[in-house]
Amino acid sequence: KSPLQSNPDGFYGHAIVDLMKRGSKLIVIDPRLTWLASRAEFHLQLRPGTDAAIGLAMLNVVLGEDLYDHDFCEKWVFGVDDLAERVQDKTPEWAENITWVPADVIRSAARAFATNAPSSIMWGLAIDTQQNGAQAGQALLALAAICGYMDVPGGITLSLPSSFMGRWRFETAQFVEPETMAKRIDAKEDHPAYACGPFAHPDEVLTVMETEEPYAFHMAYFYATNPIAPTVYAEPERWYNALMKMDFNAAQDCFMTPTIMGLCDLVLPVSGFAEHDGVVLPHFGRNTHFLGAMNAALDPGEARSDLEIDMLVGKRLNPEAWPWESAEEFFNAQIRTQYDWDFNNLRDMGVFQQNFEYRKYEKGLLRPDGEPGFNTPTGMIEVCSSIYDDFGEDELPYFMEPAMSPNSTPDLYEEYPLVLTTGGRDFVSFHSEHRQMPTLRSITPDPLVTINPKTAAAHGIKAGDYVCIENPLGKCVERARLSNEVPERVIHATHGWWYPEEDGEYPNLFGTWKSNVNKLVPMYKVGKLGYGAPYKNVLAKIYKVDGYEAGSSDPAAYEPPASRGPESMTVGASSEMSYEAKHCAK
Structure with a gap:
């Protein structure tokens, strides 16, 4: 993660610098010696793609040296004994051979994390964009959980179930007929957990476009993306050739991109941020910690915002799913699912900082049934997953060598x-x-x-x-x-x-x-x-x-x-x- 440059999902990187000025210390896990890494107490300069091994080794230290929060684990964490057994032989020396990080650095970083309460963990696409990413994330969250750093000031905050971030996107699935939804390219056999969402798996989409099995695609719509540039898709030449088979491609964008020039029959111009009304809705960890208003300051001419274009198209395809007559009405409807005010009030406020309540698991605020605990089948934070077995996956975190690496190939x-x-x-x-x-x-x-x-x-x-x-x-x-x-x-x-x-x-x-x-x-x-x-x-x-x-x-x-x-x-x-x-x- 490089938060100073990326400012990911509403987390502004300069906040890290502000925390450092107030005495916070950093552990940075990064193959590069970044500005933050050069100022960290510990820089774990790992071989790219081996984050899960780092996580397992840190768990080995915290559990093996009895540095974890026994009281929190007894009440709120499921699977600690199984996790301890899993990491018993995953020593920092084991990890050093895999990650290229000296064992003493891993051990010291783990001790510092566990003995300076509360500590927190943040990651970005560096975890998501590696083959072993799900297990790396599981290991790091387990590290925070066993130390009792969940939903406490200075720890890892959790969002309320009522947060409207992304709610509308999932609600739209109700307008898709079951027989149509059943035809979704969900990759259920190969990627079972991904199939639980209302999306098509991108790897399988490419396969279907290339083979036209079980059916052929005829159109692609590009929305805020430039896939054939080195941004989104691996093996972009394959994607280009597959998308060229479409009968019709369209895009909506602010600029003429390589994707538009190479693939699209139609492009709809999108207005810039200063040319339309909008809501700034950060979702770092799905925590909508503030809402900001975007107030149109310039005339966009023929251009429209993404939402306005969506409405124009949506009303023609399925008017029932698009009952709003303007962007303002849409924002009003979404904001009112959680608050008793609307978009015009947000305009006046400029920015609304949401109240935050900690230790929600003690007060029944994380579960739909109102019971204390976490919104999991066990009601606890699961460092040993109770559902992974249903997907044919190991319930505990593990390290897997990247498919192309010094050790696997x-x-x-x-x-x-x-x-x-x-x-x-x-x-x-x-x-x-x-x-x-x-x-x-x-x-x-x-x-x-x-x-x-x-x-x-x-x-x-x-x-x-x-x-x-x-x-x-x-x-x-x-x-x-x-x-x-x-x-x-x-x-x-x-x-x-x-x-x-x-x-x-x-x-x-x-x-x-x-x-x-x-x-x-x-x-x-x-x-x-x-x-x-x-x-x-x-x-x-x-x-x-x-x-x-x-x-x-x-x-x-x-x-x-x-x-x-x-x-x-x-x-x-x-x-x-x-x-x-x-x-x-x-």
Whole structure:
């Protein structure tokens, strides 16, 4: 996580600096030596994709040295004994061999976390975008739970069940006929937990588009996304070819993106934030801790907000689902599900800071039935899940090697001896947004791959050189940035790059295929539950080239490697623990 640059989901990174000024100490787990990591008490500079091993080792220390909150665990935590058994042999020395973090650093960080109450944990897409992400998250939350840091001041806060964040999105599912919902591409067999939501699994969507089984898709609608740029999808050339098969593609956006230029028959112009009314609704951890009003200050002309476009389309397709006549009416309806005031009141307030109540589990505020406890089948925080077994998943956290790594694919590692991680945020861009803004582009004019100076010297690379990053899936070119920020065995490539100054027509598409790091990321390498993806940890090699053209490719000529599909998703060893082994009793 890099909160100073990303300000994720309503958590503004400068708050970390404010806390540091008031005496808070940091433990930073990051492959890069970031600004925050350089000022942390402990920097766990791990091999990308091994966060779950760090979590298990820290649990080993806290449980093994009896540093956890016995009273809280006795009353509110389910599965502590089973968790202790799971991590008994997951020592910091075990983790050091996997993560490259010295055992004494892991041990000291775990002790500091457990003995300085309350402590808190925050993570971002660095956890979500790795194959073992669900287990890493489970391990880290278990660490906070056994220390008693849940829903207390300074700990990890929990939202009320009545929070309206996302409620309307799920309520709309009631308008989909059961027989239609049954045709959803849910990937139930391969990704059972993901199938519980009203969404299609993106990996399976690609498979269906390519094979047209069990049916063919005929249209795609792009909403606030630029998928063929290195932002969203792994193996973007496959997505491009699959989407080209559609009869009709449409998009709504503020700018003409590579996706629009390459795929779309229709684009609907979206107004900017200063051109329409709206509600700023942060959802870090689904906690809507404040609401902010966006008041239109400029005339957008023919452009409309995303919501206004949704209404225009929705009323034609299903008027019953869209009873509102304006954006203001929609916001009024949503706000009134929780408050006795409306959008106009929010305009007057500017920002509404919600009240917060701690230890809601003691007062029956977290469960729909009003009983004390947590909203789980056991009524407790489950460090040993009571439902994972239903999905064929291990109920306890475990470490699984990434599908492409020094340990799981040693032969590949010989040819591609660097661990490539991606996705670090930048102060002047958000994914692929803002590349077309001259003032912002002037601050960061080029895509940068960060290389340790010793690694660069071994490859004859100097600062500013064009560097080709390559693995069996593809190649891309970025400019060399030499820094001790990354260790010698790791490189970090920026993502989201395209070149708005270049020709936007096919086949160039604003140069989107030249520095597209997602071409090196495999599809289908997700976790057993259906979550996670290997954007943070693949293998690669680097070499000097003459310019960006060396990374260019023609998507029409793309031929994916032979091994494809969900059957390949289980590549990688799950430590000594199989998925089926050592299930704890419910």
